[in-house]
Amino acid sequence: MSFHHRFEARGHIQNLTAAKTLEPHWGYADRALPCTNDPGSCAYLDLVYSSHDRGMLYTGILWATIVGMLFIWALWRQCNQPHTTPGSNRPHLAGFRKLKTTCAVGVRRYLLPDGNRWLFGRTTRLQISVLAALAAYLLVFTFVGITYQTWITPVSGKQGLYNTRSSIGPWADRIGVLAYALTPLSVMLSNRESFLSVMTGLPYQSFNFLHRWLGYIIVVQGSLHTIGWCIVELRLYQPQPTVGIEWITQTYMIWGIVAMILLLLILLLSTPWGIRLTGYETFRKLHYVLAMVYIGACWGHWAQLKCFMIPSLIFWCIDRAARLVRTAILHYHPLEDRGLLGFSSADAHITRFPDEDYGDVLRLDLENNQEPWNIGQHYFLCFPQTGIWQSHPFTPLNAPEVVKGKVKHTYIIRAKSGETKKLADRAAAGSMFMPVILSGGYGESIEQGLYSDTNIICIAGGTGIAYVLPLLLSLVKQIPSSDRKIDLVWVMRHTSNVEWIRPELDILRAARKALNLRIRMVATRDVSSANSSHDNVLRSTQEDEKQIATSQQRFSALGDLCDCAFDVPLKLGGGASDLSRRPDLRKLVTGFLESTTSGPTRIFTSGPGGMLSELREIVAACNSPLKIWNGQERFDVDLVYDDRLEW
The missing domain is CATH 2.40.30.10 (Translation factors)
Known part of the structure; x- marks a missing residue:
């Protein structure tokens, strides 16, 4: 690479012909020393390079913090592995374990419920808190370490023309550096074969929220970086439009424009409107392709920061390769007709x-x-x-x-x-x-941490029964425990939905007594007419009770699968046009907890987003750190849920 080409992006500022030495700066063009420009330009260059060096230091601190937290988390998981298997006796809370449980209960009480649903969707306060901490870090280090000053410097060879050199350039560079540094993290958060899952034990879908919002942050950073340098090159530097045209036609700037267009296109296609327009699968494929081209464009825009682009590409390639390996492991078997290894x-x-x-x-x-x-x-x-x-x-x-x-x-x-x-x-x-x-x-196993005295309540909506049913079927094969209470509540639209899983329900029905299992079902659409009118809204409670009794008889006719005498607390669902009945989840959960005498409770659920949000609030209110500290384990209530976006 020629001397002048290496300084293409800064040739209009530094006096390259008079340079005696090159001072290297990681992630930036080498600096020509000594500075033979006017005093104002030399002072400005001092600010540019010192600000950039601090920015690189801050990105190092950011990644050191992330890696350190992951290492501590992984170490904590390793030291915190249960030494007993489900079904064995749970020792009394004492010492460190008591403190750990109390802290976990406190986190659930205050950070489990949904945050601002209008802005963040159905997301826990814990996820929003992590995002807020990251955003606060980025906000602080976007501005610190920069001397805010303005210099008016003469334009060489242009008498009467002056450049305005200010802190806008270094500030815009800082934002650009942070956007580059966040790119590998964004890719890691999107991987299905997630290194983060290996370290933390959290399923890959738990990182979808942070991936989406980190993308928004990168869009804002890229936009501000672009706007900042447009102000500098198209307004503050003279003469115009000569400087602006020379700047915008440079190769690195063309790649910068391409990167920004791709970033905005990724943002538009990621909106609900964009997904509906293209279809989810098309959006997903376009997202992959555009993201990789964007990374290549970023490399072309500022190759000195390829230290962030190379890991991004590596993480993406590892994810795709690991998916193929998983599929190969599942489907490459000895072919029965030929005895050879092949795909089937x-x-x-x-x-x-x-x-x-x-x-x-x-x-x-x-x-x-x-x-x-x-x-x-x-x-x-x-x-x-x-x-x-x-x-x-x-x-x-x-x-x-x-x-x-x-x-x-x-x-x-x-x-x-x-x-x-x-x-x-x-x-x-x-x-x-x-x-x-x-x-x-x-995903991760949901059986971990279940002791013989852990009470279990499974609440499923519709096809969400598939998430909780394997756990109950697994418990059937284990040694029963008299210290545990188990409830299954399945909310379906019609009683005929029982036929979906009839063989599995027959197994649970046969094991109800041994497991101390109670099966309860609610058919929401069998309670009311599908064609409700305003007059029907005013029908009497007595008529409602008759319809509930009718649904009860239908369940009784299905092989006595439900032995609960329809004691699920119900409430009118939806609005005036929706007379369906749905469970009163608050009464359901609190009633179950009141019926337990000892041990913690784990609630497993999968269903519509509204059900999940309601259960988060209920479970948070049921947790009490003070009572746990005083030895009352029954106030240790955790929620384990299927948080994939299909709901």
């Missing part, structure tokens, strides 16, 4: 449950030669006959068990639109089998 998809048997109002429900049963997954994990399913470019996450509703080298998978799928609708149409046309390509399992 799994054949799934389809059972269709028609539903004209809300979309058909499909039950898929398949077997695959593989290792069993952990309870709570999910798989991405691809259906080659409907499209090889799409895969969707689903949780197996059965407990994993190896039989003759094969593990059975069972899934229930609500077919609304897209690929699942194509699958339902094939089933309606008579297709009984469908090849499936699996990738997974993803």
